[in-house]
Amino acid sequence: MPSNAGTTRLVIVESPAKAKTISGYLGPGYVVEASFGHVRDLPRNAADVPAKYKGEPWARLGVDVDNGFHALYVVSPDRKQQISKLVKLAKEVDEIFLATDEDREGEAIAWHLVETLKPKVPVKRMVFHEITKPAIQAAVANPREIDRDLVDAQEARRILDRLYGYEVSPVLWKKVMPKLSAGRVQSVATRIVVERERQRMAFRTAEYWDILATLAVAKPGEGPRTFNATLVALNGDRIATGKDFEPTTGRVRAGAGVVHLDEGGARGLAARLADRPFTVTRVEEKPYRRRPYAPFITSTLQQEAARKLRFSSQQTMRTAQRLYENGYITYMRTDSVNLSETAIAAARRQIVELYGERSVPPEPRRYTGKVKNAQEAHEAIRPAGDNFRTPGEVAKELSAEEFKLYELIWRRTIASQMTDAVGSSVSVRIRAVSSAQEEADFGATGKTITDPGFLRAYVESSDDENAEAEDAERRLPTLVKDQPLTADELAAQGHHTQPPSRYTEASLVKALEELGIGRPSTYASIMQTIQDRGYVVKRGQAMIPSFLAFAVIGLMERHYPRLIDYDFTASMENELDEIAGGDHAAVDFLTSFYFGSTNGTGDQAIAHAGGLKKLVTENLSEIDARSVNSIPLFTDDEGREVVVRVGRYGPYLQRALPGAVSGSAPASGEGEGEEGGSQGDRAPIPEGLAPDELTPEKVHELFLGGGGERKLGDDPSTGEPIVLKSGRFGPYVASGERKSSLLRSQSPDSLTLEQALQLLRLPRLIGVAPDGAEVFANNGRYGPYVKRGDEFRSLDSEDKMFTVTLDEALALLAAPKTRQRRAAAPPLREMGNDPLTEKPLVIKDGRFGPYVTDGEFNASLRRGQTPEELTLEQASEMLAEKRAKGPAPKKKAAKKAAPAKKTTAAKKTTAAKKATAAKKTTAKKAAPKKATSTPNE
Secondary structure (H helix, E strand, O other), X not given: OOOOOOOOEEEEEOOHHHHHHHHOOOOOOEEEEEOOOOOEEOOOOHHHOOHHHOOOOOOOOOEEOOOOOEEOOEEOHHHHHHHHHHHHHHOOOOEEEEOOOOOHHHHHXXXXXXXXXXXXXXXXXXXXXXXXXXXXXXXXXXXXXXXXXXXXXXXXXXXXHHHHHHHHHHHHHHHOOOOOOOOOOHHHXXXXXXXXXXXXHHOOOOEEEEEEEEEEEOOOOOOOOEEEEEEEEEOOEEEOOHHHEOOOOOOEOXXXXXXXXXXXXXXHHHHHHOOOOEEEEEEEEEEEEEOOOOOEOHXXXXXXXXXXXXXXXXXXXXXXXXHHHOOOEEOOOOOOOOOOHHHHHHHHHHHHHHHOHHHOOOOOOOXXXXXXXXXXXXXXXXXXXXXXXXXXXXXXHOOHHHHHHHHHHHHHHHHOOOOOEEEEEEEEEEEEEOOOOXXXXXXXXXXXXXXXXXXXXXXXXXXXXXXXXXOOOEOOOOOOOOOEEEEEEEEEEEEEOOOXXXXXXXXXXXXXXXXXXXXXXXXXXXHHHHHHOOOEEEEOOEEEEOHHHHHHHHHHHHHOHHHHOHHHHXXXXXXXXXXXXXXXXXXXXXXXXXXXXXOOOOOHHHHHOOHHHHHHHHXXXXXXXXHHOEEEEEEOOOOOEEEEEEEOOEEEEEEEOOOOOOOOOOOOOOOOOOOOXXXXXXXXXXXXXXXXXXXXXXXXXXXXXXXXXXXXXXXXXXXXXXXXXXXXXXXXXXXXXXXXXXXXXXXXXXXXXXXXXXXXXXXXXXXXXXXXXEEEEEEEOOEEXXXXXXXXXXXXXXXXXXXXXXXXXXXXXXXXXXXXXXXXXXXXXXXXXXXXXXXXXXXXXXXOEEEEEOOOOEEEOOOOOOOOOOOHHHHHHHHHHHHHHOOOOOOOOOOOOOOOOOOOHHHHHHHHHHHHHHHHHHHHHHOOOOOOOOOOO
């Protein structure tokens, strides 16, 4: 679409990929450039604060809370070069179009661009929900102004998160551990995961039994000859199933009125029913109908991509971003299930082409969203354009993960406009009377699908891996009331109740969505943040909270319960929605939240408590750090309370002495060989052990039996006892003054007295060399070795320490050291050129893990990031931050001290004063800086 003759327009988008796609749809006279996302933000740390503001009391927040919550914005260091380029371009054009995303974040980026560039030419807002030629041309032809209500809502959210993070996080630093963070949404998400783990820790399993009967019809007609039925009632009383047991006791719920069969009861009943006649007592047949699922929104896309493709939330959104920017799908941050009339028509046409006219309902389907507080005004996520391209048509253009996600979106969109799946379901009851005259009722259900409808295109997955698929059929024989049956087999089968499943990223996003917490643009970052902060780790798909998360959430629950209350957090989202709609003022909301003014629109419970500022300062002295960092587990058989302590070196177990108060003064000495002080025993918790796995049996094992140590026997040469202990650095054996850690190949459970004696004899004197030097075998930091004087050689196994002979050791020591220079390892991944510097970026494997480099600067991958998932934009941003900090200062070689000169007493005193002052200055400089927050504070 050409511009007016002689008019040049600058179109600014967020990303280079988006710019490249859009520039192809615009004619000459258009210059399309990227802002690389947000161009300004609140200061990240003290260094970012401009000099003229450094003395202000609010500078650390970056928000002047006493003057209308005015925000101090600074241009990100890694954006300055691009901003200079945009400023230059803005002076050379006649018009500027801001084509950032059509949501609060995009609106805010557009406003920040205007504030930063200060253009002298007309500025227009250009919005679209898909990057196709018709959509871009329509957006150019129908621009609008920047929506200040949306900008205000985004700014209020950013300031709210900054106030929350910067006021609450220091409480965690003082009471739990340095450099921790709290966040308005991340803390609530962490609480959800912790509460599920608590349920698992409190869970007590129960065993119950039933009988599975394989029944056969005498004269089979339609359907199979045999089918399975399960015992459901005995003498009119229902047989107990998993739902009938209390999860915390494992006992049948009071008043359940069920028969709880154990193994003996089930096997005995099965024997009494053998060779007895079975009769059909009831047959109920009902029509089956299943409507299609609504098209994808952000949360459901993340959930299904996790279930079907095993994608993380971040991976799903990064892949969807690429598909959107290259014109394959519509905007991927939305909570709207609506499809445009054009999209509905495209879907219906394609259904007819692929599945026939019978698969299209007479009227188009329209869906109503169920998301609490839905805010975005976009369409659902669907294939872009007026004519959808099938997966086969785009397969060669997409990467493997892009293709999988596109196919998922295409199938879901097509299915949403197809006919219902229809069929019939049947429920059957069968009775048999045992030899002891017990009436046993069995039940069976069947489902037959006569027309799969939308199931031809798409079947939704479930978080329950044992759940039956929607398109699965269970066929039963044709049965009628009073029909006789025979039992081919009667098998007693046992079951155990299961604890509630851990959250996955998909189910946690679903939980947040149902609570009205978070928004489509924040779900993926929430998932990443709680992992980056060390609050949650992933084991497969399951999200497991750390003990650190238990301590943080315990503190918040006891002292700031409202700040992690689900309803309160959702109500803040409501407030932000009202600001976006122009119904409330952002300043009133922030004032009420921070200062407690009840005149505004903020939550009244916080307001009456005096606001956030008062809440975190007045309650600080009431928080007992030791209590907060103690997680009670149980009291053992000897009356000793067992707790998990969250310490500076990680979590560990402590078992109080009988009658001691667990929360009292700290136990002495954590080091190897120490007894743990008067407060009881300590034992390290192995890395990777989940909180719910700390059962009494596992704790007993970690403490190595009663008393924190286990006697293995007596040393025959000294008569002293040899004990196995648990220390800070793992299990070890001790006898008198001698100690030795266990080898990597040894387990505390199976360690024998003979093995302990071998360990205590290390280092082992092998013999004396011809030159009179002693030769030893020992175990070290890098494994087993032999030694003579200052000469070392490695052994190829731990066993060799105890068997290597003098001749073998001398031969090893005589051989030259083979320190071969290893060839440089190939990079883990080549990423392409940095959008900012044009330098090639690669990911390498380093001593401390993978890192990205441009050959000059290196940036380690953050926790949770993988070389496969890191995007070029993320890598560029990480290196830009490194460049902004400059190269690391080189260490200066220590100078030799000059010979001391004689000096007078006065000079000595002056020198001492100067040294003291220098030490204070050095200590001040070395003091840790305040931890900085992120946009998800």
